[in-house]
Amino acid sequence: MNRLKFLxxxxxxxxxxxxxxxxxxxxxxxxxxxxRERGKQDVEFQKVPAVKMFDxxxxxxxxxxxxxxxxxxxxxxxxxASEEPDMVNIVINNIKATGTDLKDIKAIFISHGHAxxxxxxxxxxxxTGAPVYAAEEDWKMIExxxxxxxxxxxxxxxxxxxxGDTYTLGDTxxxxxxxxxxxxxxxSAEFTVFDNGKPYKAFYSGGLGGRDGVRGFEQAVxxxxxxxxxxxxxxxxANHGWNPGTDYPNGSLFERFQxxxxxxxxxxxxxxxxASWKQGVQEAQDRIARGLEEEKKKAAAGGK
Numbered sequence: 001m002n003r004l005k006f007l008x009x010x011x012x013x014x015x016x017x018x019x020x021x022x023x024x025x026x027x028x029x030x031x032x033x034x035x036r037e038r039g040k041q042d043v044e045f046q047k048v049p050a051v052k053m054f055d056x057x058x059x060x061x062x063x064x065x066x067x068x069x070x071x072x073x074x075x076x077x078x079x080x081a082s083e084e085p086d087m088v089n090i091v092i093n094n095i096k097a098t099g100t101d102l103k104d105i106k107a108i109f110i111s112h113g114h115a116x117x118x119x120x121x122x123x124x125x126x127x128t129g130a131p132v133y134a135a136e137e138d139w140k141m142i143e144x145x146x147x148x149x150x151x152x153x154x155x156x157x158x159x160x161x162x163x164g165d166t167y168t169l170g171d172t173x174x175x176x177x178x179x180x181x182x183x184x185x186x187x188s189a190e191f192t193v194f195d196n197g198k199p200y201k202a203f204y205s206g207g208l209g210g211r212d213g214v215r216g217f218e219q220a221v222x223x224x225x226x227x228x229x230x231x232x233x234x235x236x237x238a239n240h241g242w243n244p245g246t247d248y249p250n251g252s253l254f255e256r257f258q259x260x261x262x263x264x265x266x267x268x269x270x271x272x273x274x275a276s277w278k279q280g281v282q283e284a285q286d287r288i289a290r291g292l293e294e295e296k297k298k299a300a301a302g303g304k
Contacts, residue, residue: 029252032241035063040116043086050094051257053271054193054235056172057202059253060094062087065116066239066253068204069095070191074170075106078130079189079204080239081120084153088120092127102127106169110134110155111206111239112183113141121155132158133167135178135185161187179227181220181288182207188227193235195269202235203227203277208284209246210291214299217292224288228281236277245287249276 038045046062050069053059061067062082070077081091095102105128110118113134125132132155134142139157146154163178175190186206193202208224210217241253250273251259259270 027247028250029242029247029255031254031258032252033247035254036240036242039064040083040087046087047090048254050097051260052098053260054195054200054202054269055197057193057237058094058098059257060091060098062090063254064240066237066241067091067094068237069098069100069105070172070174071098071100072170072172075104076100077167077169077172077174078105078108078124078128080111080117081108081124083116083119084123088123091120091124103129105130107167108132109161109174109187109189110138110142111188111204112186113138114183115145115152117239118142118155119152122153125155125158132156133161133187134159135161135187137180137185138183138187139185141183141185177226179206179208179223181216181223182209182211184216184219186223190230190233195272200234200269200272201232202237203230203233204237205239207239208281208288209243210288210295212295214292214295217288217295220288221285221292224281224285228285233277234272234274236271236273236280246284249279249283 035046040046040062046064048063051059056071058069058071059066060069061080065082065087066080067082068079082088092102095105108121108124108128108130110121110132121132139160142154143157145151161176161178163176165176167174167176172191177188177190179186179188188206189204191202192199205227208220208227210220236248238248238253256270263270
């Protein structure tokens with residue numbers, strides 16, 4: 001890992017912690033919030049280094065949107081590719097920094113139909129030749145965007161993920177869930193990560209939240225209930241380090257990256273945190289339930 005880049009990251013974190021706006025708004029994750037709020041417009045700020053989170057898992061995204069590279073015995077799996085042109089360049093460079101040839105990527109998964117997650121996927125597909133996976137409903141979202149005048153570059157419909165599917169590459173299997181709410185076809189995945197050879201169950205969430213209208217929040221309530229019922233999750237992998245109103249307990253991605261960097265031999269991996277996972281899912285369920293009630297009130301008022 002590039003030591004100078006991590007020192008720079010730590011300096012930014014210290015400065016943000018001393019800034020009242022972030023200290024009062026961000027809960028436990030001021031640095032993750034900063035990346036999210038400053039967004040893709042601040043290209044240099046978003047150029048974060050790749051982070052080896054586990055033996056077989058790397059963070060390869062820019063600061064504001066998560067992209068993960070899962071290494072297997074038969075190649076690599078990429079989840080999301082951020083946006084054209086600058087952010088996907090960060091993803092490409094970070095993948096190379098892990099020692100992975102782009103042609104070694106054998107599958108690309110789109111977490112959901114918002115363009116900040118898939119805007120760079122078509123170029124990544126072109127560079128890797130890897131098939132692209134998304135749920136049916138979110139392929140429809142992407143196709144609707146592609147049909148607009150002066151549309152951004154969009155991936156073409158390829159493989160369709162169904163709830164309960166599994167995807168196996170070499171020694172790694174993803175158990176796939178379609179967890180609608182944030183969009184109609186959010187994909188989440190359960191798989192094993194290894195820390196110095198020790199296995200842990202990880203859960204990647206494509207987005208636990210509702211969207212405008214009663215139906216979107218009803219779907220989110222059901223999806224969050226399903227996710228909360230999954231047993232034995234040790235590691236949570238967020239699709240953003242921070243989202244408004246959804247701060248992850250005890251620090252999100254970039255706060256934990258710093259702890260990971262400072263970790264000494266024999267100390268636990270800061271991402272192995274089942275207690276924060278359980279708390280975070282419960283908070284998500286409560287938040288979504290409140291959102292559903294608000295949407296029902298809006299619908300009732302609109303119908304009068």
